[in-house]
Amino acid sequence: MDNSELFDKENTTANAGKSSKGKVLFSLLIGAFCFIIFAGGITLFTGEDREFSESENRVLAPAPDFSFYAVKDGSFMKAFETYFTDQFIFRDEIIRLKTFADRLTGKTEVGGVYIGEEGYLFSVPAPFDEKKQEIMKKISAFAESNKDSKVTFMLSPNSSHIYKDKLPAHLTLEDQKAQTEKLQKYTESKKVNFINLYDAFSAQKDEIQLFYKTDHHWTTDAAYIAFSELMKSWKKSTAGVKFNFLPVADDFQGTLSSKSGVNSSGDIIEICVPQNSALTYVVDYEDGEKKTASLFDGSKLQQKNKYEVFAGGNYGKITIRTTSSEKDTLLMVKDSYANCMLPMLTPFFAKIVVIDPRYTKEKLSAVIEENDFSHILFLYNMDTFLGDTSLEGFIA
C-alpha cells in the first residue's frame, strides 16, 4: 500500500481539476472501481448460497424473510447485512489474506489466539480468580464427608505455560505453576489428593509433544502421562495391560486454527487403546440417549473438529460399564481434556460415571446418592477451571 498517495488531499483534487484529457486518463480508476462494486453485488444473486462454512465450522446465514415487522424493528436489515457478508464471494480467501496482512504488520495475536513459534498457537489464558478458593474449600469439605471414596483433584497446565518458550516474543503470561500451587494451598483437607502435573509435564515436554499446535487440548501422550500419575497415586498396577497408540488423523486443524484463521501443517491425532482381549464395555450417553460399544466416534474424523473423535464430543453425563474384574468404581468430574483419557481407564474400573458440569444440570449430591464410588476424580485444565463457573453449581 502506498500511503504517500493515500493521504494526499491537495494533489488529487488539484490535478484532477486541471486535466482536460478526461476519460481516457481516469478510465482505469473509474472502470476498476465500478467493476469491483458491481461485481461484489451481482455475485450475491448469481452464485448459489453456501449453507455451511468448513473453515469457520458454522452454518452461514440464509437470506432473511421479508416482513413489515422485521423491517420496522430493523431486524431484517441486520439479518440482511449478516447474510450478505456471510455469502460474500471469496469469503474464505479474503479472511486468509487478512490474517496474512495482520502477520505482516507484526501482529502476533489474532482473534484471541497467540501465534507462537514453530506453528504453535495458544489460547489467551483465563485470568486467575481468587474466588476459586471457595471451590477448593468445598471439595475439601466434600472429601471429609465422603471418607469411603478416594478424592483426587488433578489440574493440567495449558500449552501457553508448558511451551512458553514458543510464545510470541515479549509476551509473558501469568505463571500457572504458581497459580496451581496457590490452589493446592487452598485445599485444606488431607483427604484430597491434589495432583499437580507441572513437574511431570516439564520433564518430558521436549521429547514428547504434550499439546496440539492448532488446538487448545492436550495430546493423547500428555493424557497418558497424567493417567500414569493417577495410577501411581491410586496404587494400581498397569503391568497387565498393553496400551496401543494408533494415529487416526494427520491433518487436524483445531479450534485455535479456526479462531485465528491460521492454518499450519496440521496436527496428528492418536488414540490410545488398552489391549486386553477379554475387556468389553458399554457406553451410555445422557442416561440412555445413545449407547455404543466404543469410546471413539470415527465419523467425527470427517469433520473440522476432529478432537470429537474422543467420546463423540462433549456430553453432560456418560456412564461406562466394563467387564473388568476390578470392583472399583470411578466418578469423574471433568472438562473436555479428559475425553481422550477415558479409554485408558476402562480396564481398571467396573463402572465409570463421567460428568461434565458445563452440559448437565445434575448435582454432585444426587450422583453420589445414586451410586457408591470408590474413586472420585476432578480433572480440569487450568483455563477451563478458571474461566468456567459451572463446577461451582455442580458441587453446591
Added chain:
Amino acid sequence: MVFSSATFLFLFFPLFLILYNLKLFKDKNKETLKKNTVLLIMSLIFYAWGEPVYIILMLLSIFYNYNAVIDIDRYISSPKKKKLVFVCALIFNIFMLGFFKYYGFVVESINGLFSLSLPVKNIPLPVGISFYTFQVLSYVIDVYRGDVKAQRNIIPFATYISMFPQLIAGPIVQYSDVEKQLSDRQVTAEKFAAGIMFFIKGLGKKVIFANTVGAVYTEILGMETATLSVVTSWLGIICYTLQIYFDFSGYSDMAIGLGKMLGFDFLQNFNFPYKAVSITDFWRRWHISLSSWFRDYVYIPLGGNRKGTARTILNIFVVWSLTGLWHGAAWNFIAWGVFYGVLLIAEKYVFASVIEKIPKFIRYTVTMVIVMIGWVFFSNESLSAAFDYIGSMFGLWDNCFIDSTAEYLLSGNLFSVIIMILCATGVFAALPRIKNFRVNIAFMSIGYIGIFILCIIYLISETYNPFLYFRF
C-alpha cells in the same frame, strides 16, 4: 446504513449510480430535478435502513422547516410576524434536538443536583440528528438574515437535508455553500475519479486504520487503569488519538468523495489537525465545518470579539460549552469543551506574545500532549476515570515505566502506529510527487484500487465469526 458496510458498497451505491446517471430528459432542468428526486428517495431509503422509525422525525423536520422558511420569506415586509415565525422555527429545531439528544442527561443532572428521582426514560438517539438539525438551522437563519433566498421547491430542499453522503456524520454543509449546486451541477470524469480517490482514502482511514488502533485502545481500557505502565497508557491514548482522527476524518473524506461523484463540492472538514502548533491552530484544522458553524451562528451573533474583553471571554465559554455538549450528552463532553475554552482564552490573552518566541518543535509537542489529554476526557465517560488514566500516563500511581505488557503491545503494533502517525501528520503527503502527470495518475489509480481491495479484505473479515467448541 454506513458506508463501510457491504450492503452500501456493493448493493446500494451501484444501484444508486445507475438510477442517478440514467439520462431521461434532454432538458437540463428536468434532468437535475430527476437527479435530485433519485438522490432524495435513495437517501430516505439509506436513512430508513438504519432508522426505520426515526425517519418520520426527519421528514417532520423537512416539512416544518420548508414551510416555516417560506413564511419567513412571505412576511418580509412585516418584521414582527417574520420574527415570530423565525423564533418558533428556532425553538422547534432546538427542542427536537434537545429532547432526543439531551432529555435523559438533563433529567439525570437535575436528579443529581437536587437529589430527586425523576423517572429517566432512555430515548435512543436518532442517527444524524445533530448534523441535519444544524444544517436546517443554518438555512433558517440565513434566510431570516436575508443571506440566501428561500427554496420554493421542496425537492431540492429535502435533498439538501437528507442527502446520504453527509447525512450521518457530516460534514455540516451550509445551505449557502450548495445552493447553486442543488440546481446546477456537473459530473466530469475528473471529478468522478477525484471522488473515488477521496472515498477510498476515507474508507481506508476508517476500515484499515481507525478500527485497528481502536482495538488496541479498547484492549488497554479493559486493563486495570492504576497498574498500567506509563508506556502502555501513552500507547493507549496515542491509539485513541489516531482512531478518532481517522474515524472522523475518514467519514468526512468518504462524504466529500461521494459528493464529488454526485457533482457536489463540499468544503474540507479536516486539514491535518495533528500538524497544529497551537490550540487555536488545532481548532482551525479539526472538524472545520462545526467550528465554522458555531462561529457563524453563535459566536458572531453574540458579539464575537467586538464588545470588549469580558464579553469576548464569555462568548468563547458559551461557544465551547456548546461545542462540548454537541459531541455528547454527558458531563465529560462539557468538561472537554470548557477545557478547550480555557486554553483558547489563555492562548489569546495570556500567552499570545510568548508563543511566537517558543521554538516550533516545543509548541507542537505541547499542543499534541494537550490534545491527547483532551481525548482522555473525551473517551472516558466519568471524570474520575479520566483522571485515573492521566495519573497512569504521568506515573502518579507508582506504576512502572515499562512492563512486559507494554513491550508485547509495542512489538505487535509499533509498526502500524508509526505508519499511521506519519499519515496523520502529513509527512507522507509532503513527499515529492512524480512529475509526469500521466504517470502520476496511473500510479495513483493502481495504488487506490489496491487500497480499495485491502479495505474490502478488512471489511469482510471483520465478520469472521468461527463457531468453536471452546468453552461450550
